[in-house]
Structures are given as C-alpha cells and as structure tokens.
Amino acid sequence: MKLSIVATLYQSAAYIAEFHRRASDEARQLVGGDFEIVLVNDGSPDHSLDLAVALTETDDHVVVVDLSRNFGHHKAMMTGLAHARGERIFLIDVDLEEEPEYLSVFANHMQSEPCDVVFGVQAERKGGWLERWSGKWFYILFRAATGMALPANAVTARLMTRRYVDALLRHEEREVFINGLWYITGFTQIPKAIKKHNTSTTTYSLQKKFSLFVNSITSFSNAPLVGIFYTGLSISLLAIIYTIYLIFRWLFFARPLIGWTSVMSSIWLIGGLIISFIGVVGIYLSKIFSETKQRPYTIVRQVYARQKK
Structure with missing residues (x-):
C-alpha cells in the first residue's frame, strides 16, 4: 500500500x-x-x-x-x-x-x-x-x-x-x-x-x-533531580557559612541573638523545599512504577x- x-x-x-x-x-x-x-x-x-x-x-x-x-x-x-x-x-x-x-x-x-x-x-x-x-x-x-x-x-x-x-x-x-x-x-x-x-x-x-x-x-530530562542536588548543596553551604558567622559572633561579641522571625522563616522555607523536592522525586518514581508494569x-x-x- x-x-x-x-x-x-x-x-x-x-x-x-x-x-x-x-x-x-x-x-x-x-x-x-x-x-x-x-x-x-x-x-x-x-x-x-x-x-x-x-x-x-x-x-x-x-x-x-x-x-x-x-x-x-x-x-x-x-x-x-x-x-x-x-x-x-x-x-x-x-x-x-x-x-x-x-x-x-x-x-x-x-x-x-x-x-x-x-x-x-x-x-x-x-x-x-x-x-x-x-x-x-x-x-x-x-x-x-x-x-x-x-x-x-x-x-x-x-x-x-x-x-x-x-x-x-x-x-x-x-x-x-x-x-x-x-x-x-x-x-x-x-x-x-x-x-x-x-x-x-x-x-x-x-x-x-x-x-x-x-x-x-x-x-x-533528569534536570529536576540534578536541580534538587545543587539546591540542597547550596543550602548546605549557606548553612555552614551562617553557622561559622554565629560561632564567630558568640566568641567575640557575646551578644544575645534576636532571631525568632528568621528562625521561623528558615524552618518554613526548608520545610517547603523538602516537601517540593520529595514531590519531584515522587514524580520520577511514579514513572518508574508505570514503566515497570509494562501495561x-x-x-x-x-x-x-x-x-x-
């Protein structure tokens, strides 16, 4: 034909x-x-x-x-x-x-x-x-x-x-x-x-x-998964830098830190990122689940x- x-x-x-x-x-x-x-x-x-x-x-x-x-x-x-x-x-x-x-x-x-x-x-x-x-x-x-x-x-x-x-x-x-x-x-x-x-x-x-x-x-593309890795790495580096800053301030200035707002904001930010990252990983897992069933x-x-x- x-x-x-x-x-x-x-x-x-x-x-x-x-x-x-x-x-x-x-x-x-x-x-x-x-x-x-x-x-x-x-x-x-x-x-x-x-x-x-x-x-x-x-x-x-x-x-x-x-x-x-x-x-x-x-x-x-x-x-x-x-x-x-x-x-x-x-x-x-x-x-x-x-x-x-x-x-x-x-x-x-x-x-x-x-x-x-x-x-x-x-x-x-x-x-x-x-x-x-x-x-x-x-x-x-x-x-x-x-x-x-x-x-x-x-x-x-x-x-x-x-x-x-x-x-x-x-x-x-x-x-x-x-x-x-x-x-x-x-x-x-x-x-x-x-x-x-x-x-x-x-x-x-x-x-x-x-x-x-x-x-x-x-x-x-696996770009979202790679993006999660680099985002997590960036947050970890920022956390390390901030920790060094806090130790330095405690050693040399001995001033009480006022930071309730910043602490709560950080908790909400990190919590939101974790949940969204788990969601991205879940999407890829669902695709693996769908493909392995071979329907x-x-x-x-x-x-x-x-x-x-």
Missing part, C-alpha cells in the same frame, strides 16, 4: 464527513486507489464512532480503530501509526484546522528534497494571548531543561516514510510525549510553514497543558473495516 492517512477522533462528529471527502480526494490524486484512511476513536463522547463506522460500510479505504476508552491524543496517534500499512504515512488531526490538502504540498516537498519527514509549523501560533504565551514558554523551558531544540509551533500534520514510522514505534514508553519522540527518532526532518485554522474549541485545558509540560520534562498504553476494543473484493 502506497499511502496511509491517520487521524484521531475526539468530539469530531462535525468534521468527519468533510475530512473524509477532502482526504480521499487528495489521496486519489496522489496515489490513485492505493491508500487507506485510519481513524482512531479515542473514546469520543459524541457519535463520532457511529459516523466513522458508517464510512467503512461504503468505503473500503476506511479503517476504524476503536479504543476501549479515552487514552489521550498522543497515545491514540501512536496506536493509529501502529495500524498504518502504507509506504508513506500522513498524520493529521481530523478537525480541519490543518487542511488535508497539505498532503500534496508535503509530498511534493518530500520529492523535491529527499527526507523522511515533512512536518507543518505555524508561521504564527493561533489562539488568544494565553495560548500563545504558554506555547512560547513551553518550548523555552523544555529546551532549557532538556537541551532538546524542539521545533517551535509544530503541528500534528506530517508526512512520514515507512522506515521513520517503524523506528518511531520502537519507543515503548507508557507515558507518551509524542513531540519529543518525533524529535529523538532522528532521520532527516524538514519543516514546512503552514496556516492552522481555528475551527474548534481546544480540549487542552490549562491543567492538561501543565500536566503535559510536567510529563514532557520528566520523560526527557499497554492503549487497548483496542474493535477494528472496523470493509473487506475488499
């Missing part, structure tokens, strides 16, 4: 029909009839699954992978890639914020400049000031903590070769941060500036974004596909 188009479904009922039509047209122009459209239902609460299954009854190019519950966008994408059979795989969101027509654009770019991945980046990040500000600082802090220069404002839409996807699927993390996996898989990856439309309300709340940030940092990161309830004649 020459081409697989992979997309995930979550509250996507309003977009499925148009996405299917436009993606099918693009695929036919590019490879004729030798393609498939893999739709992964990530526990969507609306009737996205029913609409997708209905497509399999009329179009044998459509394959629907129904997950047993909502596992999250990144894990659903990895599951879709695992079910894709094409020589080239086009990954895209179904909500039409990224146009299916980018498939031809990316394919032409891949042909003119041989590479394994052509991925879309926003020339200007969409959304309100909070989304733009949080997105900007996410990449700054991630780069500072991990040393990995993730492409800023990268979107889901990307065309990949078979060998790249096979290499990507060798990662077996239980806690998936797919942007990081895209980067560390390597190969030749070329960005392509695109415009991302604002067609739907994002399902990524501020809490989910913060959780994603913590997961991304702890998945790809599958998604469970497929059923795969729907029409048998080709």
Whole structure:
C-alpha cells in the first residue's frame, strides 16, 4: 500500500464527513486507489464512532480503530501509526484546522528534497494571548531543561516514510510525549510553514497543558533531580557559612541573638523545599512504577473495516 492517512477522533462528529471527502480526494490524486484512511476513536463522547463506522460500510479505504476508552491524543496517534500499512504515512488531526490538502504540498516537498519527514509549523501560533504565551514558554523551558531544540509551533500534520514510522514505534514508553519522540527518532526532518485554522474549541485545558509540560520534562530530562542536588548543596553551604558567622559572633561579641522571625522563616522555607523536592522525586518514581508494569498504553476494543473484493 502506497499511502496511509491517520487521524484521531475526539468530539469530531462535525468534521468527519468533510475530512473524509477532502482526504480521499487528495489521496486519489496522489496515489490513485492505493491508500487507506485510519481513524482512531479515542473514546469520543459524541457519535463520532457511529459516523466513522458508517464510512467503512461504503468505503473500503476506511479503517476504524476503536479504543476501549479515552487514552489521550498522543497515545491514540501512536496506536493509529501502529495500524498504518502504507509506504508513506500522513498524520493529521481530523478537525480541519490543518487542511488535508497539505498532503500534496508535503509530498511534493518530500520529492523535491529527499527526507523522511515533512512536518507543518505555524508561521504564527493561533489562539488568544494565553495560548500563545504558554506555547512560547513551553518550548523555552523544555529546551532549557532538556537541551532538546524542539521545533517551535509544530503541528500534528506530517508526512512520514515507512522506515521513520517503524523506528518511531520502537519507543515503548507508557507515558507518551509524542513531540519529543518525533524529535529523538532522528532521520532527516524538514519543516514546512503552514496556516492552522481555528475551527474548534481546544480540549487542552490549562491543567492538561501543565500536566503535559510536567510529563514532557520528566520523560526527557533528569534536570529536576540534578536541580534538587545543587539546591540542597547550596543550602548546605549557606548553612555552614551562617553557622561559622554565629560561632564567630558568640566568641567575640557575646551578644544575645534576636532571631525568632528568621528562625521561623528558615524552618518554613526548608520545610517547603523538602516537601517540593520529595514531590519531584515522587514524580520520577511514579514513572518508574508505570514503566515497570509494562501495561499497554492503549487497548483496542474493535477494528472496523470493509473487506475488499
């Protein structure tokens, strides 16, 4: 099979029909009839699954992978890639914020400049000031903590070769941060500036974004643990210096020290640092706990596909 188009479904009922039509047209122009459209239902609460299954009854190019519950966008994408059979795989969101027509654009770019991945980046990040500000600082802090220069404002839409996807699927993390996996898989990856439309309300709340940030940092860097060590070392050095100062003052000045406020402040400061440091260590321990259990990161309830004649 020459081409697989992979997309995930979550509250996507309003977009499925148009996405299917436009993606099918693009695929036919590019490879004729030798393609498939893999739709992964990530526990969507609306009737996205029913609409997708209905497509399999009329179009044998459509394959629907129904997950047993909502596992999250990144894990659903990895599951879709695992079910894709094409020589080239086009990954895209179904909500039409990224146009299916980018498939031809990316394919032409891949042909003119041989590479394994052509991925879309926003020339200007969409959304309100909070989304733009949080997105900007996410990449700054991630780069500072991990040393990995993730492409800023990268979107889901990307065309990949078979060998790249096979290499990507060798990662077996239980806690998936797919942007990081895209980067560390390597190969030749070329960005392509695109415009991302604002067609739907994002399902990524501020809490989910913060959780994603913590997961991304702890998945790809031990910087927080190293930071704990150096912070503890700095506090110990300050304590030693302060102790020497107190002894010196007691020996040569013999004045009573008035320091109730400073003592209490120090106790609260050290107590807060200890608790926060234990929390950071706990996050890493929870990841070790999750990885050692080796549970599958998604469970497929059923795969729907029409048998080709």
